[in-house]
Amino acid sequence: METTEKPTYAQAIAELEAIVARIQDDSCEIETVKELTSRAMTLLKYCKEKLFETDESLKKLLDELDEEKQ
Numbered sequence: 001m002e003t004t005e006k007p008t009y010a011q012a013i014a015e016l017e018a019i020v021a022r023i024q025d026d027s028c029e030i031e032t033v034k035e036l037t038s039r040a041m042t043l044l045k046y047c048k049e050k051l052f053e054t055d056e057s058l059k060k061l062l063d064e065l066d067e068e069k070q
Helices: 009-024 030-069
Strands: none
Touching (some): 009 030
């Protein structure tokens, strides 16, 4: 996956899992570990952002439901 594309949350998680597996491989070179760690950080920030966006959206929806009940 190109780093300029925005992955879906599921794609980002799958890529993170693949990165962890590669880093845990004893044959992984230190230069590769550095690159993979950098990519993992980018993906983690993206996932965190998506989770916070989703959380905020859900809070707004729940607030709207509470207002409708009153």
